[in-house]
Amino acid sequence: MSASDIPQKTWPSPEIVSDLAEVRKHAPLTHVLTNIVVTNWTANVLLAAGASPAMVIAEEEVSEFAAIASGMLINVGTITSFDAKSMKSAAIAAQKARTPWVLDPVAVGALKFRTEVAKELLQYKPTIIRGNASEILALAGAVGGGKGVDSTASSFDALPLAQELATRSEAVVAVSGEVDYITDGKETIAVPGGHIFMTKVTGVGCSLGALIASFLGVQKDPLRAAVSASAVFAIAGSRAAEKSSGTGSFAVTFLDELTNLGI
Amino acid sequence: MSASDIPQKTWPSPEIVSDLAEVRKHAPLTHVLTNIVVTNWTANVLLAAGASPAMVIAEEEVSEFAAIASGMLINVGTITSFDAKSMKSAAIAAQKARTPWVLDPVAVGALKFRTEVAKELLQYKPTIIRGNASEILALAGAVGGGKGVDSTASSFDALPLAQELATRSEAVVAVSGEVDYITDGKETIAVPGGHIFMTKVTGVGCSLGALIASFLGVQKDPLRAAVSASAVFAIAGSRAAEKSSGTGSFAVTFLDELTNLGI
Amino acid sequence: MSASDIPQKTWPSPEIVSDLAEVRKHAPLTHVLTNIVVTNWTANVLLAAGASPAMVIAEEEVSEFAAIASGMLINVGTITSFDAKSMKSAAIAAQKARTPWVLDPVAVGALKFRTEVAKELLQYKPTIIRGNASEILALAGAVGGGKGVDSTASSFDALPLAQELATRSEAVVAVSGEVDYITDGKETIAVPGGHIFMTKVTGVGCSLGALIASFLGVQKDPLRAAVSASAVFAIAGSRAAEKSSGTGSFAVTFLDELTNLGI
Numbered sequence: 001m002s003a004s005d006i007p008q009k010t011w012p013s014p015e016i017v018s019d020l021a022e023v024r025k026h027a028p029l030t031h032v033l034t035n036i037v038v039t040n041w042t043a044n045v046l047l048a049a050g051a052s053p054a055m056v057i058a059e060e061e062v063s064e065f066a067a068i069a070s071g072m073l074i075n076v077g078t079i080t081s082f083d084a085k086s087m088k089s090a091a092i093a094a095q096k097a098r099t100p101w102v103l104d105p106v107a108v109g110a111l112k113f114r115t116e117v118a119k120e121l122l123q124y125k126p127t128i129i130r131g132n133a134s135e136i137l138a139l140a141g142a143v144g145g146g147k148g149v150d151s152t153a154s155s156f157d158a159l160p161l162a163q164e165l166a167t168r169s170e171a172v173v174a175v176s177g178e179v180d181y182i183t184d185g186k187e188t189i190a191v192p193g194g195h196i197f198m199t200k201v202t203g204v205g206c207s208l209g210a211l212i213a214s215f216l217g218v219q220k221d222p223l224r225a226a227v228s229a230s231a232v233f234a235i236a237g238s239r240a241a242e243k244s245s246g247t248g249s250f251a252v253t254f255l256d257e258l259t260n261l262g263i
Numbered sequence: 264m265s266a267s268d269i270p271q272k273t274w275p276s277p278e279i280v281s282d283l284a285e286v287r288k289h290a291p292l293t294h295v296l297t298n299i300v301v302t303n304w305t306a307n308v309l310l311a312a313g314a315s316p317a318m319v320i321a322e323e324e325v326s327e328f329a330a331i332a333s334g335m336l337i338n339v340g341t342i343t344s345f346d347a348k349s350m351k352s353a354a355i356a357a358q359k360a361r362t363p364w365v366l367d368p369v370a371v372g373a374l375k376f377r378t379e380v381a382k383e384l385l386q387y388k389p390t391i392i393r394g395n396a397s398e399i400l401a402l403a404g405a406v407g408g409g410k411g412v413d414s415t416a417s418s419f420d421a422l423p424l425a426q427e428l429a430t431r432s433e434a435v436v437a438v439s440g441e442v443d444y445i446t447d448g449k450e451t452i453a454v455p456g457g458h459i460f461m462t463k464v465t466g467v468g469c470s471l472g473a474l475i476a477s478f479l480g481v482q483k484d485p486l487r488a489a490v491s492a493s494a495v496f497a498i499a500g501s502r503a504a505e506k507s508s509g510t511g512s513f514a515v516t517f518l519d520e521l522t523n524l525g526i
Numbered sequence: 527m528s529a530s531d532i533p534q535k536t537w538p539s540p541e542i543v544s545d546l547a548e549v550r551k552h553a554p555l556t557h558v559l560t561n562i563v564v565t566n567w568t569a570n571v572l573l574a575a576g577a578s579p580a581m582v583i584a585e586e587e588v589s590e591f592a593a594i595a596s597g598m599l600i601n602v603g604t605i606t607s608f609d610a611k612s613m614k615s616a617a618i619a620a621q622k623a624r625t626p627w628v629l630d631p632v633a634v635g636a637l638k639f640r641t642e643v644a645k646e647l648l649q650y651k652p653t654i655i656r657g658n659a660s661e662i663l664a665l666a667g668a669v670g671g672g673k674g675v676d677s678t679a680s681s682f683d684a685l686p687l688a689q690e691l692a693t694r695s696e697a698v699v700a701v702s703g704e705v706d707y708i709t710d711g712k713e714t715i716a717v718p719g720g721h722i723f724m725t726k727v728t729g730v731g732c733s734l735g736a737l738i739a740s741f742l743g744v745q746k747d748p749l750r751a752a753v754s755a756s757a758v759f760a761i762a763g764s765r766a767a768e769k770s771s772g773t774g775s776f777a778v779t780f781l782d783e784l785t786n787l788g789i
Contacts, residue, residue, distance in 0.1 A: 043465035202569035248781025256509025306728035519772025
């Protein structure tokens, strides 16, 4: 398969516009268990796109909240052993309550503890797995070339193993990169766009994982939900980059573009 | 009582201008125990307004620090069982040292664990309770309609129970909404203003709770301190919204407006 | 010694320009253990300057990661007893693997628990200690005048004890202030510049500590690494202040200036 054989989706494809409009209309309650670097940014991204984020992390509360949320994200970026317990409880509760959820295996492959936790979380059937190429390769059992949270493989290179991982885990797999690839193992869709600044502002990828969880609250087809959220990010990133002088103004303008997209 | 019967206060009422000038002059040391989503934003809000924030959260340190701070905030937004212990110690120390403190019962009513913690914290006599209508209703023992951190009731609807809560708890109660209502059970003041973007940037309400704690460091009348801080937020929010293209630029401009207000 | 006797270094001194270029070229993996207020900001500062930050904090992971990182920061700003364990493990691992590391003793002197932890961490031989005057004085065993995280002494006043601390600890000591002083006990260099807004945006000093750790990944002379990172901050701060209307736009513009410096 060559990259040009893969069908592409971009804003303003009608399904994407419609999915974003549904998010704005229903403000899906999104349960976010994420890393301490990106909590604020992630909440602001979801609010700008019209979703309703809630970071609930206590072991005493996660099961209750996972059951009432419309979608959930588990991101292991700064996981501790306490977080690991909460995340496991949350994943179990989400599976039981049929709350769709997204697993973001940040830096899996580079570090043993989180790699084990992420593999254990896979048992509870995430609806979608989102990561960069190195993370997806590592989770798929291959030897990744990961360096911390930055990917050293391209998203296209990771595609064959991403497809295998999707088939084996029954999750849609979204590989972020210069082009995002989203696959359920059979069908694969490419989402081009975005800008290099998206890798120079911390948490852009992490917040995409959260936004995918918001889209799952209004769009039950996980392949489509992941494609729509990724395409929303790509267009907001492209537009923001044109108006930015550096990574600081890019982050601000990205939120402004999300605020106004499709309105 | 109709909404139009309630006296209003807005910037630049002389007491509000004077209270902000005192904050800038004395830079009150404000002990902030808050949720992990809004720590950075809250610190920047307090610094822009001239206060001196310090996030001290270890059980080993909170009692020592609550005793030397001019004011304190406890916000249960992402509370864990470890936080709950620190918050209890901090509240006890604040009460003992007569450090005025603010309780922000984020998402109380929606989740059992934090609801119990918040009710326990009430024992240690917060000077002010700040929340949205759903949170205040829940804390007052009514059945709230809370959805995560967003309110589904209006601040005016919550006023009768807010007044009861104020009387029963001997705290001033500040209900945030399109109009903020601040009451000690007898006297009630309305603070109009602000902008819808204040609900679309995470932590604006949380940081108002912290700023009220800063104002308590220079203004011993809690009703007046809460009114002044709320009015400062309302005018900064209104002015920032006029210059903003979305939630990203709103957050930035809000800090700029706070930096320059009354100077 | 008078302040005018101390040699100054500022951007665009060739060594500083060269050190920043090396950071951009090699993107040194920087292990950041810092406080919960400044994680996001710190990551964005390092990314804007071309480094590769990774916040890895679990006791299960820190030793593994400290050994593969190019440089490490330990900042005790919001330390808990759990963090203290991780930080000790990380420091031991860094010393063993010869990973250069920076200690930032936030609010040491003002609070007992962290003061003890910081003194214990000194055993594991930080390459550089960075703090404001009060923190450096406290760590040097003097009675500090610290008020939370803000310094009440000037950086020049702290210089004699900073030089003693450098000699005794065998670390380079960087005292931040209106003028930054960097000393190894024998040689001392002054880095002027910056702007008062750098004290009104939370975490500017903390992120300088992290950036020094990044520079240590490409520049093995710790005195020079600290001087270069400090001079990069000073020029970015001076330039950003000229274009800012308040602390909000200052923070954004500071990141933009870092993005573009020397390119």
